[in-house]
Amino acid sequence: MKFSTLIAAGFALAASVSVAFAEDISGAGATFPYPIYSKWADAYKKVSGVGLNYQSIGSGAGRKQIQAKTVTFGATDIPQKEEYLNTNGFVQFPMVMGGIVAIVNLEGVAGGDLVLDGDTLANIYLGKVKTWDDAAISKLNPKSKLPSLPIIVIRRSDGSGTTFNFTTYLSAVSADFKKSVGAGEAVEWPVGIGAAGNAGVAANVMQTKGSIGYVEYAYATQNGLAWTDMVNSAGKRVKPTLSSFKAAAAKGDWANAKNFYLILANSPGEASWPMMATTFILMYAQPSDPAASSAALKYFDWAYSNGGKMAEDLDYVPMPDSVIAQVRSAWKGIAK
Amino acid sequence: MTTISESSKNLDMSLSNDRARVLKSLVFSDTLFSFATRAAAYAVLLLLAGIIISLIVGAWPAMKAFGFEFLVIQRWAPQLEPEPVLGALAPIYGTLVSSFIAMLIAVPFGLGIAIFLTELCPHSIRRPIRLAIELLAGIPSIIYGMWGFFVLGPFLANYIEPSIVAAVVNIPVLNSIFSGEMVSNLSLFNASLILAIMILPFITAIAVDVFSTVPPVLKEAAYGIGCTTWEVVNNVVLPFTRVGVVGGVMLALGRALGETMAVTFIIGNSFKITGSIFAPSTTISAAIASEFAESEGLHQSALILLGLLLFVLTFIVLATARFMLMRLEKRAGA
Numbered sequence: 001m002k003f004s005t006l007i008a009a010g011f012a013l014a015a016s017v018s019v020a021f022a023e024d025i026s027g028a029g030a031t032f033p034y035p036i037y038s039k040w041a042d043a044y045k046k047v048s049g050v051g052l053n054y055q056s057i058g059s060g061a062g063r064k065q066i067q068a069k070t071v072t073f074g075a076t077d078i079p080q081k082e083e084y085l086n087t088n089g090f091v092q093f094p095m096v097m098g099g100i101v102a103i104v105n106l107e108g109v110a111g112g113d114l115v116l117d118g119d120t121l122a123n124i125y126l127g128k129v130k131t132w133d134d135a136a137i138s139k140l141n142p143k144s145k146l147p148s149l150p151i152i153v154i155r156r157s158d159g160s161g162t163t164f165n166f167t168t169y170l171s172a173v174s175a176d177f178k179k180s181v182g183a184g185e186a187v188e189w190p191v192g193i194g195a196a197g198n199a200g201v202a203a204n205v206m207q208t209k210g211s212i213g214y215v216e217y218a219y220a221t222q223n224g225l226a227w228t229d230m231v232n233s234a235g236k237r238v239k240p241t242l243s244s245f246k247a248a249a250a251k252g253d254w255a256n257a258k259n260f261y262l263i264l265a266n267s268p269g270e271a272s273w274p275m276m277a278t279t280f281i282l283m284y285a286q287p288s289d290p291a292a293s294s295a296a297l298k299y300f301d302w303a304y305s306n307g308g309k310m311a312e313d314l315d316y317v318p319m320p321d322s323v324i325a326q327v328r329s330a331w332k333g334i335a336k
Numbered sequence: 337m338t339t340i341s342e343s344s345k346n347l348d349m350s351l352s353n354d355r356a357r358v359l360k361s362l363v364f365s366d367t368l369f370s371f372a373t374r375a376a377a378y379a380v381l382l383l384l385a386g387i388i389i390s391l392i393v394g395a396w397p398a399m400k401a402f403g404f405e406f407l408v409i410q411r412w413a414p415q416l417e418p419e420p421v422l423g424a425l426a427p428i429y430g431t432l433v434s435s436f437i438a439m440l441i442a443v444p445f446g447l448g449i450a451i452f453l454t455e456l457c458p459h460s461i462r463r464p465i466r467l468a469i470e471l472l473a474g475i476p477s478i479i480y481g482m483w484g485f486f487v488l489g490p491f492l493a494n495y496i497e498p499s500i501v502a503a504v505v506n507i508p509v510l511n512s513i514f515s516g517e518m519v520s521n522l523s524l525f526n527a528s529l530i531l532a533i534m535i536l537p538f539i540t541a542i543a544v545d546v547f548s549t550v551p552p553v554l555k556e557a558a559y560g561i562g563c564t565t566w567e568v569v570n571n572v573v574l575p576f577t578r579v580g581v582v583g584g585v586m587l588a589l590g591r592a593l594g595e596t597m598a599v600t601f602i603i604g605n606s607f608k609i610t611g612s613i614f615a616p617s618t619t620i621s622a623a624i625a626s627e628f629a630e631s632e633g634l635h636q637s638a639l640i641l642l643g644l645l646l647f648v649l650t651f652i653v654l655a656t657a658r659f660m661l662m663r664l665e666k667r668a669g670a
Binding site: 057058059060061064150152157158159160182183184185186187188189190191192193194195196203204207208209211 | 415489635
């Protein structure tokens, strides 16, 4: 994380706050989709004159805000179960997807030089694979000469949707990990250093020799960090690219996912990237301010129709057309 | 003669009437003033009571669920099914150890600077040094955090800590305190060092103040019988100001215990007690800062309980400091 990026983010935030008028759409939640939501919002404001006031405060905090009705929509990287949705009277739909990558800081290792499989990655995060020249890693990377450096594990210190999706994947591929750590927003990590936010993990990996971390793909590319390739569930080595993200996304069985409850971890298919995250929107089925609610839906509708290219520019994966059609029909459940 | 005394009597009468009126209005404004200040003072008490009560209310579910075991459980597993297992031992350990190391570094440095400033320093550089130390106290803690993260941490991890690890690798006990297994930019020791820099100005400022309460005649007498500067400091200045110095040190300790932002940046936020000071750890305030926003239910309640524990800990430290400073004032007055 460069200072300039921080400053730019600060200015962007200040600017977005200063142009927020009363009729702006208000939302709060996940940090992961914040870049694309604000990019869409800029473009949408030009065509419609309606702006977006989005507080990127984290999935859990976003859920609390929508429960407290201080915002029109909440954004969460963790799909919510039916019971939660029914208790609160929420409608849930997916907005955009993205890939999670493992990033490493090793001298002479660039993006895509190394490959890991799920089991090895899980063992690194369990503290069982301790050094870079461990047999498990060198077996996967026979051509790379890896140093006998200790692996410094970096993970999130705050509750996070990225952690949820990452640990869901590790639990899916490693019975050990599932048993001793499990999947969740904030898990009991056996090893490692905790850093706040995707940006914090990226900054820590940049600063620490011999470290490994996990971030949303965009944070790796923006900070010029070396990501690793992964061996997917079909046993094939894949690179984190838009096409491998799309291949994984296409395997999602959205048609049979009630309330769009679907976690895209360890997708089948030879071209699929194994670690994916989907970000969701929560809105009231019976909104207290129907006008604000339908203004928000108009924005989402516009984003589904016109935002695909913008999302891909930022390395997000737009929802497939079939899912968008499904979402639009789910919107009928929201009172106008 | 009589006329003069008559008129002066009249004058007296009118004066005392005036005086009564003025006094009456003074009494009124005085009562109002005293009432206003009293209300402000009581409001602080109310506020304090309110904070304590709301902390206890918030912490109640965690107290009920974990009881006194909260203090000895080392695990921090908020996502465990069906019930989370949360214990305060790791953050309490991190808080105490980081503050202890910080004091170990800052106390000798701070007192050394204070002694230099009051006993040895040429007048021309006394002001610049004092000013620099006061500026150190004015730097916001987030700046210390960023500096620690980007500059101090990598420097220590790359150049200093590996050689310490190598030096003690064969010495039992020391090789586990300075274990090389997890040397990284973020660790308990790096956080302690930042804390030491942050509390240094407090120790120095208070020590300078109390050192200057030593009556010059005592020092002059000591110098007169041929004492060295070290002997004067050791046998006259320090014994005379001991209580005040300890009070100042306790105030600094209070700050170290509660420091949040800088520590959260560089301690590594790991709920593990490893015994090594080069390993990442966490403190009570760092744990609250990094987890509170995304916490719910029992997890949140446990964080509030942590806050209550820190409150009690800091209160004890500050009360002790106040008590000691009070004793010093009594002695200075006598």
